[in-house]
Amino acid sequence: MTAISPYLTSCIAMAFTIKPCLSLLSRNSRSLSKLKSYGRPSMVTRMSSTDAFDGNISRMDTLQKLLASHGAPGSIGGGKLVTCPEYVPALHPHLIPLMKSETSGNYICALNRVYDDVSAAGGIPPMPIVESAEDMPGMRLLALNSEHLMRRIACEADDSGTKEGKDIVAMYNDGLGSGLVDEAFDSVYEHGSVEKLGYGLDKYILLRVGPFPDLYETMSCEHMGRNSEESALIAAETANGKFTGFGSSFASYARLLNSLPNRNEEARDAARVCLRLPLYTMGMTVEEFAEISRLAELAGGGGSVSEAVKE
Structure with missing residues (x-):
């Protein structure tokens, strides 16, 4: 079994826990086989799509019809979306599957975030809509809510x-x-x-309409294409403030900074912000997790994905 550092092990483990902890260094090292237990449905009460009420996933039937007819904007999976089982054991336990891509097998899901104090959060807020796949450690944010x-x-x-x-x-x-x-x-x-x-x-x-992560990324790329570094950074920084509690915008910001000269330390700091947010929000795939570990200077920069999680 591949040995992984205690720090990165705790990061991956936290992606599957019910209440991610801000203190990463306090975690003990665990084997990869034990990490799988964090994804078991028994760790959290899952809610099927038919149980979701309007305050969480607004106009469920209309949402599914629109996704089937048009697809999911911002999705990387592509392909025709079809209905799927209400419970998929291999998905992250916080996810409620709504539709599945016939091409990629990716799922469009609602994210059932867990709040310590619902009253402090102003009641249970609408569920974000995300993209994920079976056996993936995280997810890709598509929209803050179904509307x-x-x-x-x-x-x-x-x-x-x-x-x-x-x-x-x-x-x-x-x-x-x-x-x-x-x-x-x-x-x-x-x-x-x-x-x-x-x-x-x-x-x-x-x-x-509202903020969407992929549109801010597109805006930054367009500014970079016009050699407008300052405008690209402004767009990325704006995105950081629009998606509270999600690490993916900081991951995108870290990638942008890393592509610019003399911005290595800023890229490192942005990547480390991801590790102070729920880990499952910083990306969908293991490759994205490894990339963030490299940008945060927690792993070497020249190795493979598996090498990025070695001690």
């Missing part, structure tokens, strides 16, 4: 200018305006709204 994701789908469908797009907008608008959802999203989406604003699809979504 954000559905509104984005409507915008993209409208911007396509197709008949199918009009049908998707009609599907999204069905039931809105009747007080079933939060006031901010209870108004119907009007055809032509993206074109009317005149800033393009991505900027319309960020301005009129």
Whole structure:
């Protein structure tokens, strides 16, 4: 069995615990076989999609229909999305599977985050929508809640200018305006709204719908393509403040800093911020976990993924 350092072992283990701890150094080293026990469903009360109420996953049926018709914006799995079992043992125990990609096998899920004090959190907040896969240590954030994701789908469908797009907008608008959802999203989406604003699809979504991690990453890349380092960093730093409790935006920020000259220490510090947040939020795959460990200077920079977790 491959030996791994106590520090990185505790990081991976924490990705599967119910209440991630901020103090990583206090964990003892565990074998990889023992780490698997942290992903067992018995560690947390799982909730099926049919049990979720409107305050957690708004308009579940509409969400699944829109995902099946349009796909999941921001997803890296791609492919047609189909319904899936309400319980998938090999998924991270905090995830509620909603749809599955026929191509990649990735799942679109709701994230059932655990709060120590629900009243302190202002009640149970809407569940973020994420992407993950079986036996993966983490997940990829797609949207802060289902209404954000559905509104984005409507915008993209409208911007396509197709008949199918009009049908998707009609599907999204069905039931809105009747007080079933939060006031901010209870108004119907009007055809032509993206074109009317005149800033393009991505900027319309960020301005009129909500924050999305992949759009901020795209914005940073576009600025870098125009050799505007300062604007790229501003976009990445803005994203860090939009997704509270998620390490993935800091991981993206660390990658950006690492690509720039004389920013190694800043990249290291940004990567280490990921390790002070729930570990399952910093990325979806083992490769992403290994990359962050290298950027945080907890592992060598030239080895393979397996070498990144060796002592």
